[in-house]
Amino acid sequence: MKTDKSYPFPMYSGLLNSEHYDKMGPALWLFLWFISSTTKEIEKDGVSWGIVLGHKPLKAREMAAVFGVSEKTVRRWLELLEIHEYIKAVRAPYGLMISVKHSKKFSFRSDKIAQRSIKERSFLPQAPDTDVRSDKDKTKTYTAADDAVDHIAKRFTQLRSAQEGRTVYPSSRDYQAIARIVAIGVPVTQTIKWLEECFQAFENRRTTASETIKAFRYCSKFIEDRFFAEQAKKKTAIQHERMKSDDKTNNRTHFGRAEKRETSITGGQTGRIRRKPL
Numbered sequence: 001m002k003t004d005k006s007y008p009f010p011m012y013s014g015l016l017n018s019e020h021y022d023k024m025g026p027a028l029w030l031f032l033w034f035i036s037s038t039t040k041e042i043e044k045d046g047v048s049w050g051i052v053l054g055h056k057p058l059k060a061r062e063m064a065a066v067f068g069v070s071e072k073t074v075r076r077w078l079e080l081l082e083i084h085e086y087i088k089a090v091r092a093p094y095g096l097m098i099s100v101k102h103s104k105k106f107s108f109r110s111d112k113i114a115q116r117s118i119k120e121r122s123f124l125p126q127a128p129d130t131d132v133r134s135d136k137d138k139t140k141t142y143t144a145a146d147d148a149v150d151h152i153a154k155r156f157t158q159l160r161s162a163q164e165g166r167t168v169y170p171s172s173r174d175y176q177a178i179a180r181i182v183a184i185g186v187p188v189t190q191t192i193k194w195l196e197e198c199f200q201a202f203e204n205r206r207t208t209a210s211e212t213i214k215a216f217r218y219c220s221k222f223i224e225d226r227f228f229a230e231q232a233k234k235k236t237a238i239q240h241e242r243m244k245s246d247d248k249t250n251n252r253t254h255f256g257r258a259e260k261r262e263t264s265i266t267g268g269q270t271g272r273i274r275r276k277p278l
Contacts, residue, residue, distance in 0.1 A: 009035065009036045010104070011032070012104060023080065023086075024081065026077065027076075027077035027078075027081055029077075030067070030074065030078070030081065031081055031086055031087070031100075033063075033066060034050070034098055034100050035100055035103070037052050037053050038051060038052055038100055038103055039051055039053060039167075039169060040054070047101060047102065048102055048103050048104065049099045049100065049101060050100035050103025051099060052099065052100065054169020054170065055097040055099075055169065055170075055171060056097075056153070056175075057093070057094040057095030057175055059096075060074045060075055060078075078096070086101060087101060088101065092175060092176075093175070093179055094149055094175060094179065148188045149179050151192075152188060152192060152195070153174070153175060155192050155195060155196075156170060156178070156195060156216055157169060157170055159213075160212070163199065163203075171215070173215065173216075174216040177215070177217045178216055181220055181223055184227070185227075186223060186227045190227070191223055194219075194227075195223065197222075198218075198219040198222040199213065199219075
């Protein structure tokens with residue numbers, strides 16, 4: 001994959017031995033990409049886990065595009081890395097959330113340096129055409145739903161990060177909540193507009209800087225309420241127009257019938273009218 005920016009990332013020489021080569025083989029390239037794409041580390045049960053791209057769900061075709069290989073090759077690499085416990089891949093509705101086991105990417109740095117390094121790389125969840133695909137790969141077709149979820153997630157990340165004063169990444173639950181908004185039919189542009197309004201409304205109400213929006217689910221209710229209200233308004237307007245149209249049709253029909261019912265002053269008789277006897 002061609003990229004405009006290149007940056008160093010730490011790697012331990014212990015990886016460069018026959019044991020790891022026998023287990024990973026060419027999958028080492030994908031493993032290195034996961035380490036370079038690690039945005040933070042968490043400690044769980046004594047194990048350091050590197051969170052790849054803030055747990056943005058990744059698709060096989062996106063990872064394949066990085067190296068110019070087939071999706072089948074990437075799936076084989078993923079299987080090797082999982083079997084030998086180099087990574088953990090959690091299935092999500094829109095891809096895989098990757099964690100690197102025994103990640104040591106930030107272990108020798110201070111938290112301040114680590115955070116600065118993350119910001120400089122700007123690892124924000126993005127739509128596939130600006131994230132891990134090459135220029136050549138941008139001509140491929142992706143589903144509208146996938147693009148919509150990624151686009152909304154990117155804006156949510158920007159708003160949350162600005163509010164928190166640090167880079168914050170969406171969780172898997174955030175992605176699920178975003179997917180629901182897309183599924184019920186809210187247009188992307190309208191979703192983002194209401195998302196921004198939600199953050200602004202929250203900003204106007206909050207009393208301390210520590211109060212922040214923690215999950216997209218908070219905004220999804222704000223968005224859904226406005227979407228369903230708008231839908232109800234449109235439905236009422238359509239029904240009103242239909243009633244007006246029906247009324248006009250009925251009035252024309254009644255008027256025509258009334259004309260037919262009118263009788264002449266002769267009582268419908270034609271020709272010479274005889275005088276009635278006294």
